[in-house]
Amino acid sequence: MKPEFSRRQPVNETRCERCSLHARCLPLGLDLKALESFDAIIERPRPLKRGEALVRQGDHFESLYVVRSGSLKQSVAQEGQRDQVTHFYLPGELVGLDGIGDTACYGSVVALESAFVCELPFSRLEDLAERLPELRGQLYRCMSRELRNDQRMMCLLSGRTADQRLASFVLGLSERFRARGCSPYCYHLSMSRSDIGSYLGLALETVSRVLGRFQDQKLVSVEGRELTIHEHAALVALAEEGVGRHSGI
Amino acid sequence: MKPEFSRRQPVNETRCERCSLHARCLPLGLDLKALESFDAIIERPRPLKRGEALVRQGDHFESLYVVRSGSLKQSVAQEGQRDQVTHFYLPGELVGLDGIGDTACYGSVVALESAFVCELPFSRLEDLAERLPELRGQLYRCMSRELRNDQRMMCLLSGRTADQRLASFVLGLSERFRARGCSPYCYHLSMSRSDIGSYLGLALETVSRVLGRFQDQKLVSVEGRELTIHEHAALVALAEEGVGRHSGI
DNA sequence: CGGGGCATTGACTAGTGTCAACGTTCGTGG
């Protein structure tokens, strides 16, 4: 019988060395000795319940976090405007990079379901990076990758139709699940339609309608939050289709 | 008579020590000795003519660049879709952070007018950062700041009306000019309406119409590419107004 | 002087947002 993560003492389970996310996590490429030093600065994982906040907008920035299990969303509150969801985080992803060098955290990060995270106090991470060139490189790479992701998102938001946005979203999650060894064709949406809408710049009603349409067209099946992809290629074609908004070719 | 930058031998003019952008540039906070090491790795500035490319999408990533004068835009070409403008760069700003850790440059960067840039070969910058903790910190801070900017942009694109986007855009440029010691109330737009539209996720006709409306409302004057802000406060109010799209409060 | 890029303006319309009503699921507490 496989021991269930949340039932066991988390302390031992979280040694990086033994962590199943090792291959996709920040310390990628560190040798064993370096990995141990890295391991030593991790604050032992914090369990979060659905809806619980990991950081709140405006909190003093102190740490990065890596998702170990579960999923989270980042959202920013603006001037009497509805909260805007800016990121979803899956296991192995790094939370908080946008707070570096700023006093306060840019947005709130909230668990979408039960989750565990590892905390990396940034000052200790910086000290360690001084001695470990590999770690430094990894940090740069992570931030840069995030910059590229954000830019892809900007392109998505400014140039594409609702259908294209949702196709990209569904495919993006699929890819991220695949990379984690989960099924890329059948997965669970831990976020609400409203979260998806906020993230994609659409009304939640539009999200619902477009997913319904995708289902009618047999591209996917959606049952509540369970999503199955039937026509991957068609979704890709849709997402990349030349005729977005202000297309002009 | 003030010597004009572009007429003099650029080699001497570009010593960081003497550079007027010193206070807003990457080596901020380095002591004199460190500054000299930093100076030593800079490839001497490249002049660019309007429309000339600094990097092309897909080029092998090798260097970061700092704008010394003039302005540039980054744009990414996607699958048979019109190019999408993702950034405008003003003097002192760092170009290319999104290429770190990737083999290829994410987008093309093109001069919007005559411009000079300093080239920082990344491998040499990394070596130097090993010895200079201050420089490391600056790099992190720059990347993180860019992450925050991109996120602000994502919020703008996904939640706000055309009027709000343009108000934010005009104010954002104003702020950036102010920080550089230029007039925040009267400045030159080096980009076309089409570039602005692409950047803001609007049709160029919409940009033109909204700027026209702002002018009718006496918020700004626009004559070609010369822009004057008359009612700063009103623009701020407009940009922050709670009723964007899918507002719901 | 002519041409090409850029900007403006108008007419029309498609795509989404908004509002509203209703259905479904889940969790809580009696």
Next chain:
DNA sequence: CCACGAACGTTGACACTAGTCAATGCCCCG
């Protein structure tokens, strides 16, 4: 264990923002 309420999701009707297409004018450069 069941009943209730709240949160979430779906669907329809309608309105309106912003995109598209098209015509025209302006300005700079060769």
